[in-house]
Amino acid sequence: DVKVTQSSRYLVKRTGEKVFLECVQDMDHENMFWYRQDPGLGLRLIYFSYDVKMKEKGDIPEGYSVSREKKERFSLILESASTNQTSMYLCASSHQRAPNTEAFFGQGTRLTVV
Amino acid sequence: GESVGLHLPTLSVQEGDNSIINCAYSNSASDYFIWYKQESGKGPQFIIDIRSNMDKRQGQRVTVLLNKTVKHLSLQIAATQPGDSAVYFCAENIWNSGYALNFGKGTSLLVTP
Numbered sequence: 069d070v071k072v073t074q075s076s077r078y079l080v081k082r083t084g085e086k087v088f089l090e091c092v093q094d095m096d097h098e099n100m101f102w103y104r105q106d107p108g109l110g111l112r113l114i115y116f117s118y119d120v121k122m123k124e125k126g127d128i129p130e131g132y133s134v135s136r137e138k139k140e141r142f143s144l145i146l147e148s149a150s151t152n153q154t155s156m157y158l159c160a161s162s163h164q165r166a167p168n169t170e171a172f173f174g175q176g177t178r179l180t181v182v
Numbered sequence: 183g184e185s186v187g188l189h190l191p192t193l194s195v196q197e198g199d200n201s202i203i204n205c206a207y208s209n210s211a212s213d214y215f216i217w218y219k220q221e222s223g224k225g226p227q228f229i230i231d232i233r234s235n236m237d238k239r240q241g242q243r244v245t246v247l248l249n250k251t252v253k254h255l256s257l258q259i260a261a262t263q264p265g266d267s268a269v270y271f272c273a274e275n276i277w278n279s280g281y282a283l284n285f286g287k288g289t290s291l292l293v294t295p
Contacts, residue, residue: 072225099281108191110271110287111226118281126282158225162281170216171283173225 071095072174074159080180087146089177091159098164100142101171102126102134105156114157117142118164149181194292201259203289205272208253212274216283217246217257220269229257229270259291267293 075090093100099118103111103126113126115134123134131153135143142161146153156178160171195201207215213234218226232239232246232255239246245258255272269290273283 101282103285108287111273111285113282113284116282160225164281169281170228170231172228173218175223175225 072159072161072172074157074174074177076177077175078178078180080182081146081149083150083181085146085149085181087149087179087181089144089146089157089159089179091142091144091161091174092140093142093159093161093172094140095161095163095172096139097161097172098139099162099171100136101160101162102132102142102144103158103160104128105158105176111158114144146179149179151181153179154181155179191287192290192292194294195262197262197264197293197295199262201257201262201266201291201293203257203259203270203272203291205255205257205286206253207255207272207274209274209276210250210253211276214275215246215248215255216273216275217244217255218271218273218285219266220271220288222268226271262291262293264293264295267291 072093081087101116102114105111117123117136133145156176158176159174162171163169216231217229220226230241230246243260247256269288271288273285
């Protein structure tokens with residue numbers, strides 16, 4: 069089975085802290101994604117990556133950065149956490165094969181910034 | 183960007199009835215669609231997908247219908263069970279514009295005994 073693992077289920081951080089959310093997939097997928105999920109807003113794409121060391125901005129990249137040093141690992145970084153970044157964060161991965169393919173999701177990290 | 187939206191935010195059905203969850207999309211270039219199910223405390227899980235060259239696809243107890251004329255997608259669940267209670271998301275993608283999926287806001291399905 070495809071497995072996408074996020075390092076933490078729950079995190080509580082203070083305003084201004086630098087926060088790292090880690091995601092690892094074990095299916096040799098080329099694509100990896102970070103989404104944010106808020107009630108009534110669905111899933112919104114923050115950043116994605118098509119390959120190692122490559123990254124692309126999604127719809128809401130402000131306040132976030134990402135790192136992909138290895139194919140299996142994609143990290144989301146909150147440079148200076150703010151209370152409006154309190155949310156559920158979902159990592160996903162998919163194969164890079166045409167024309168399209170589904171994304172597989174991790175279990176999510178619920179981040180609270182106080 | 184283009185939006186993918188849902189007609190109803192919540193849906194309550196009785197156990198054993200059929201459920202229909204609807205989704206509208208606005209980008210006529212969208213050519214791949216997926217339905218995901220998200221149970222409480224879990225990440226979204228793939229249910230079924232459909233490509234734009236099809237108008238119907240069936241899985242186990244689920245059917246997805248695609249009407250490209252009116253840009254509408256629906257998920258039908260037959261003989262709904264309590265385990266079907268979850269939030270359902272439709273997602274779209276445009277081939278050759280990247281591999282990221284664009285998600286709708288979700289519909290909460292509640293199955294009552």
